[in-house]
Amino acid sequence: MTARPSALLDDLDTALLAMAPIRRRILAALVEPASAAGLAEQLDMPRQKIGHHLRALETAGLVRLAGERKKRGFTERLFVAAGQYVLDPALLQSPPAPDAVEAQDRHAADHLISTASAMVRDVARMRQAAEAEGARLLTLTVEADVSFATPADFDAFTEEVAEAVAALARKYSAASGRRYRLTAAAHPAVAKAALTRN
Structure with a gap:
């Protein structure tokens, strides 16, 4: 084939x-x-x-x-x-307001959607380029389900994730070599009943 x-x-x-x-x-x-x-x-x-x-x-x-x-x-x-x-999500989105881009509120759904859209576009382009060269695009995907009893737990988790990512970024910050973008995101999980209907 x-x-x-x-x-x-x-x-x-x-x-x-x-x-x-x-x-x-x-x-x-x-x-x-x-x-x-x-x-x-x-x-x-x-x-x-x-x-x-x-x-x-x-x-x-x-x-x-x-x-x-x-x-x-x-x-x-x-x-x-x-x-x-892969359809570039940007084709279906209005450009974000400049002040919204500057703010980069890590709790804003709009910012998560914008970041995820850019990831889809960038990874798809890099995969096309790698395929054209007969090479493999090295990527990483980690997924996990977590549960929070209270909003305070969510806030605490957010801070721990941010600190862990910052620490790893400091550890792996070679002066030369291929740069990678690490994005950590969390959103409410889709109910299993909704997944079954789809």
Whole structure:
């Protein structure tokens, strides 16, 4: 199976192009490399219509050429879709107010959303670059569920986490080497019943 890199949708026109129903069907069908003729048969659509959409998807970088093959005297181009599409959350957000950015209230939900959005965008871009170089992007994800009996417990936990992160940052602060961004975040857990419904 052809390797399928990820793709970051950080342009509104490209995102809208990818979300069009017909093009979503084409992208879903391109899990394995296929030609326009093969897609036309698989999706029961005219070959010319598939070709039109494939050209648009290729121009936008949403599919890529996976190879060519000879068939009945013709050369067919084979396309494959990305393995995963990541929508840049910034496309759906209003720019934050300058004073809000400066304040960086660590208890503000808006700041958490903004930080998480930037993380999604930055990691997706770096993963694309690493895939293009045939390299692996080294990341770390740590998750845990905690419970607080009182708001005071939450405040105390917040201070302990902040102190622990600051201490680790001081310990691992080499003058040279690859810099990493560590983000510690906490939010109310989604109820299990809600997860089951979804």
